[in-house]
Amino acid sequence: MGAVCTAAGRISGFTDTHPGRYPLRIHLPPTPLQIELAASSSSSTPKSRRRRRRKKKKMAPIAVGDSIPDGTLAWFDESDQLQQVSIHSLAAGKKVILFGVPGAFTPTCSMQHVPGFITSAEELKSKGVDEILLLSVNDPFVMKAWAKTYPENKHVKFLADGSGTYTRALGLELDLSEKGLGTRSRRFALLADDLKVKVANIEEGGAFTISGADEILKAL
Structure with missing residues (x-):
């Protein structure tokens, strides 16, 4: 043993x-x-x-001819109720403008980009646009507060992409960490017809030169 x-x-x-x-x-x-x-x-x-x-693989920026991806975003409806809504439910079978901004309450976004679409909304509608959707990497409560600063707005939906997931699916994320803002969205404007992108005006960073309502009107 x-x-x-x-x-x-x-x-x-x-x-x-x-x-x-x-x-x-x-x-x-x-x-x-x-x-x-x-x-x-x-x-x-x-x-x-x-x-x-x-690192997560970065998607190529969405381009003309692509189909816009589906994704769930948050927004406060006309009754002030928080809703979760899919992009495809808003855009399928319709002519839709989806435009994105680097952040709520930021100067260029608040004083130029968003007001341009609000002011031109009726004209855009008269040219066949069914929905005008604003996207920003902010939480829905910030987007709600921002929307209330435009009492004249009747047509632009303020959609929140809180985690930036949908913005990344578009390939349009913008790293603003050096400015203390984290990951945001590049400034852009898309025109889609039944989910197919017909116009893709995508800015470099947060510049504002080709993504305004006037440029979309020219394309209609």
Whole structure:
């Protein structure tokens, strides 16, 4: 029968003739389970670190001829009720303008981009536009407060892409971390007919040169 190490530091079946003189050290070989766990730990740790470092694949910016992706956004309806709405439910079978801005209450967005679409809404509607949708990477409560600063607005829906998921699906995210704003949307304006993009006016960063209502009117 094999020797067994006891709590007193002796091996049963053998006598230590000089107790306390030589410390008894026994190095037992690792068990198969210990070997398996060690191998699993050493192989998985680098992979997990690589996964943490791996960035999400960036989508190519949406372009003319593409279909606009579906996605769920939040907005407060005419009854001041928070709703979750899919883009396809608003755009399928319709002529739709979807325009995006870097942020609610920012100067260019508030004083030029959004007012342009609100002012031109009736004319856009007369040319066959069914929906005018505003997208921003903000929470719905911020978008609600922003919408209330335009009491004359009757046609533009203020849609919130709180996590930026839909903006990334469009390939139009804009990194404004250096300005303390995190990931936002590039400034853009899309004209889609039954989900197909007919016009894609996408700005560089937050510039405002080609994404206004006037440019969409020219294309209609």
